[in-house]
Amino acid sequence: MPEIVLECQGVIHHFGQSRILHDINLRVVKGEIVSLVGPSGCGKSTLLRAILGTHPPREGEILVNGIPTRGPGRDRGIVYQRYSLFPFLTAQQNVALGLLFDQSSLVDRFIKYFVWRKARKKQLEEAAVVLQKLGLEHALHLYPHEMSGGMCQRVAIAQAIIMKPQILLLDEPFGALDEATREELQKMLLTFYAENVAAVSNGGQPPYTIILVTHELNEAIYVADRVVALSQYWDWRGKGFESFPGATIVYDQMAPAFAPTDEIDHAQFLEQRTEIRTAAFDPNYRQERDQFNKFWGQVQGKGEGVLKR
Numbered sequence: 310m311p312e313i314v315l316e317c318q319g320v321i322h323h324f325g326q327s328r329i330l331h332d333i334n335l336r337v338v339k340g341e342i343v344s345l346v347g348p349s350g351c352g353k354s355t356l357l358r359a360i361l362g363t364h365p366p367r368e369g370e371i372l373v374n375g376i377p378t379r380g381p382g383r384d385r386g387i388v389y390q391r392y393s394l395f396p397f398l399t400a401q402q403n404v405a406l407g408l409l410f411d412q413s414s415l416v417d418r419f420i421k422y423f424v425w426r427k428a429r430k431k432q433l434e435e436a437a438v439v440l441q442k443l444g445l446e447h448a449l450h451l452y453p454h455e456m457s458g459g460m461c462q463r464v465a466i467a468q469a470i471i472m473k474p475q476i477l478l479l480d481e482p483f484g485a486l487d488e489a490t491r492e493e494l495q496k497m498l499l500t501f502y503a504e505n506v507a508a509v510s511n512g513g514q515p516p517y518t519i520i521l522v523t524h525e526l527n528e529a530i531y532v533a534d535r536v537v538a539l540s541q542y543w544d545w546r547g548k549g550f551e552s553f554p555g556a557t558i559v560y561d562q563m564a565p566a567f568a569p570t571d572e573i574d575h576a577q578f579l580e581q582r583t584e585i586r587t588a589a590f591d592p593n594y595r596q597e598r599d600q601f602n603k604f605w606g607q608v609q610g611k612g613e614g615v616l617k618r
Contacts, residue, residue, distance in 0.1 A: 311338040311339070311608075311616065312338065312339040313336045313337065313338060313339070313375075314337055314338070314339040314373065314374060314475055314476060314518050315335070315336070315337040315360065315371070315372070315373055315475075315476055315518070315520075316335070316336045316337075316371070316372040316375075317333050317334060317335040317336075317356075317359075317360070317369065317370075317371050318334060318369050318370045318371075318372070319332055319333070319334060319368065319369035319370070320332070320333035320334075320356070320359060320366040320368070320369035320370075320371065321333075321366060321367050321368035321369055321555065322352065322355055322356075322359060322364070322366050322367055322555070323367055323555065328552075328553055328554055328555040329352040329355050329555050329556065330352045330355060330356060330359075330366070330539075330555045330556055330557070331545075331554040331555030331556065331557045332369075332554075332555075332557055333356060333369070333539075333557065333558060334558070335537065335558065335561075337476070337518060337520065338518075338615065338616060339514070339515055339518055339615075340505040340506075340508070340509060340514075340515025340517070340518055340614075340615035341518055341519075341533075341534055341535055341615060341616070342498060342501070342502050342505075342517075342518075342519045342521065342532060342533045342534055342535075343519070343520045343521070343533055343534075343535045343536075343537055344521050344522075344523055344528070344529035344530070344532065344533035344535070344536045344537070344564070345357070345520055345521065345522045345523075345537050345538075345539065346522075346523060346524065346526060346529045346536060346537070346538045346539075346585065346589065347538050347539035347540050347556065347589050347590075348540060348541065348542070348589065348590055349524075350541070351539045351540055351541050351556040351589075352539055352555070352556045353522045353539055354480055354522060356539065357387065357478050357480050357520065357522055359371060360378075360385065360476070360478060360520070361381055361385050361387050361478055362378050362379070362380045362381035362382060362385065363380075363381055365378075365379075365380070373385065373475055373476065374475060383411070383472060383474065384474055384475040384476065385474050385475065385476050385477075385478065386469035386470070386472055386474035386476075386477050386478065387469065387477075387478040387479075387480060388462075388465050388466050388468075388469050388477070388478070388479050388480070388482050389465075389480050389481075389482065390480060390481040390482055390483075390484045390485055391485070392461050392462050392464070392465035392482075393465070394453045394461055394464055394465065394468075395453075396452065396453050396454060397452070398452070399449065399450045399451060399452055400440060400445060400448045400449055400450070400451055400452075400453075400456065400460075400464045400467075401433055401436045401437055401440060401449040401450065402433070402436075403453075403464055403468060404436035404439060404440060404464060404467045404468050404471055405429075405432040405433050405435070405436035405471070406468070407468060407471060407472050408432040408435065408436070408471060408472070409429065409432060411472070435471060436467070436471060437449055439467045439470060439471045440463075440464070440467055442467075443463045443466065443467050443497060444463070444497075445460060445463055445464065445467070448460055448464075457490070458485065458486055458490065459486055459487075459490035459491075459493060459494060462482055462483070462486065462494065463494070463497070465482070466479075466482070466497075470517070473516075475518060476518050476519075476520065477517060477518065477519045477520075478519075478520050478522075479519060479520070479521045479522065480522045481522050481523060481524065482494070482521075483495070483523070483528070484523075484524070491528075495528060495531060495532050496569050498519065498521070498532045499532060499567055499568065499569040500569050501516075501517045501519065502517070502532075502534070502566070502614065502615075503568055503569060504516060504517065505517055505614070505615050506566075506614045506615055509615050509617070515615055521533060526578070526582045526585055526586070527575045527578055527582065529564070529585075530564045530565070530578045530581055530582065531564075531567060531573060531575075531578070532567075533564050534563065534564055534565075534566045534613060534614050534615070534616060535561070535562070535563055535564055535604060535616075536560065536561075536562060536564050536581070536585060537558060537560065537561045537604075538558070538559055538560035538561075538585055538588060538589035538601075539556045539557065539558060539559070539589070540556055540557070540559045540560075540588070540589040540590070541553065541555075541556040542559070542589065542590070542591065542592050542594065542595060543557060543559050543595060543596060543597075543598045544595040544596060544597055544598070546595075547595075547597075548598075557598050558598070558602060559588050559589050559596065559598055559600075559601060559602070560584070560585055560588040560589055560601040560602065561601070561602040561603070561604040562581070562584075562601065562602075562603050562604055562607060563604060563607045563608060563611075563612070563613070563616070564581065565577075565613065566613035566614035566616075584601065588600070588601040
């Protein structure tokens, strides 16, 4: 059995009479990159915020490493489409900010000033290493207004991964970027995945577990080893509900695992993309909710990448 880092158990979410999510059951293997897709308004971001802990579910539980979550925690990090960098801090200072707040208090910075200065130097060095890893070694001392949108998004991702979360949540982080920049950041995610595969191959722990919300199906299949789709278009009436209970998982299957150097022809995604569109995006196709949920059957002895375990 692969190591499960995240588990959603019977998650239900609603705002007043507005039903958003119904009976979400999801287990994520440590080291996976999971794409989360679905029609507008199906609750993708709501599920991400429930996992983050800022919007706990009305019913059900979310567990990280087997421990129920109680609000936000360091074991989960998130990056939004609209990155929020402090304009008066450099890229390096922005990335090191989380370590500053985590490792020292305001009192420490005044009473133990020299100790704090030494720790601060180490934090900035660590931030520089992370930025270098993301190809931003030339941008350490640049301010947000001096960087492109793609560079700022990399800084935002660096802010999250420097805290070493067990789960990194990406809420459409590439949606506002041009196609070339988007492709560069997709390659960055594949580099993370390659590190995961190398770690597992050497008997270690994969450093990144990522859930990516995206509206672009080619991207969803390309950067992830698994695609999960939420949808409001399922046969809830056939399950005895008199009114819509919320969106649920209608598709959960493996995706091909790619290396950053692989040549990609999006035509090879056509079959899976068509199946996802049928399962999740067609309002006239009301299937049984588990009809396309085949992941755990597929992964037994057939996994690629980190799923070979």
